[in-house]
Amino acid sequence: MKRIADSTVRRLSMYLRYLEDLDTRGQQTASSDELAHLCGTTPAQVRKDLSFFGSFGKRGLGYPVHELTAHLREILGLQREWKVLIIGAGKIGAALANYRGFRQRGFTVAGVYDNDPHKVGQPWGEAIVRPMDALEADLNRDDAPIAVLAIPAEGAQAVVDRLVKAGVRAILNFAPTQITVPPHVNLKSVNMAMELEGLSFALTNPGYLDEGAA
Amino acid sequence: MKRIADSTVRRLSMYLRYLEDLDTRGQQTASSDELAHLCGTTPAQVRKDLSFFGSFGKRGLGYPVHELTAHLREILGLQREWKVLIIGAGKIGAALANYRGFRQRGFTVAGVYDNDPHKVGQPWGEAIVRPMDALEADLNRDDAPIAVLAIPAEGAQAVVDRLVKAGVRAILNFAPTQITVPPHVNLKSVNMAMELEGLSFALTNPGYLDEGAA
């Protein structure tokens, strides 16, 4: 019954990635210290993060790698398959679909949608690009719960509204604009321009100092 | 002399985007309330964020759109041109380079690098893909301060080490792996798999509840 911080979930995801590595290499146990070093955090943080969900470790020994991997997969909801709709048959969507970790983690592309008549009907990975207008009908049939929004900012909100109305319950937004959704829908936004501007800020204001404008 | 939170910088970036919009539309002033609604935050947050850098508003009126736009550009270091190296001539790099906000904000692609002999020498946007081996020599010549890492996880750290040694001072990492850099180098990581897993978690554990494992 406890709220889990977003940052915690992101770290869990990272723990999982490295535990999988260790597991493949046959390592039996890993200490919070080892995990912390791999993931660039602190041992205390690792222990606290995991403790929200149970006691998975053995004192004096560390965490059993294989078991913890399974627990994390379950916590993150990765034992099942997630169908993913990709909205926008451009470079970003292609990058995502090509990414092999995508499928390894149980995410499969259920469909690709675009407005551009030149793209509609073209093969795209293992799918065929479908017209945006088919969204609603397809959704009723397939019931894909996650949508990746990889279209320009203009019109993004309108597409989101359609997705939400059609029953999508989670959206990963790459459009560089603010999107609003009803509270029962989960939204995450990734904004590449924003990240670059963060770097620009850091380079311009070394050490994050306030230059005292006036 | 005050530390600025990462979240604050991201919001500044968002304020700038919407202020530019308002400015193009000829709007003279904007209140913290209006900005907050556009950006999905609170008026108090807007005022606090801006107050770290000065007093840009007029009480009773709001903020002068055009002026504040200029101030934010300066704060974020966007009056100058930033040269960006793209490491990895794949889909992600292409998505970034294609993105029009990229150039609008003063980021220009200074070079694209890849190891794949099939890609080296090919035209790529307005650049020509160069071999990874040319990195060091080119950097001495061009001195590009920002690098975008769009290569697989394997070998990412090695490439980063080379970039750092060659004088790169900011890195935007899309490789799904933990990267370490010396303290004088700025690093931001974007991990698409992690974001999707965050959605999976949210869908699996509605309301972010602790299911009380045992």
Added chain:
DNA sequence: CCCTGCTTGTGAACAATTTCACAAGCTCTA
């Protein structure tokens, strides 16, 4: 010029997250 209505700027209160510090507990050895 004074009053009303509105909006900023900001210290102080609050909330969330991270770090600390240490008791509890496991394994191995003798």
Added chain:
DNA sequence: TAGAGCTTGTGAAATTGTTCACAAGCAGGG
């Protein structure tokens, strides 16, 4: 069985980030 050496799990403290609440200040009207 007792003791040494580790490492977990977790309340409490510290730190970091957000929200509140209100005095200060500007514009416009009478």
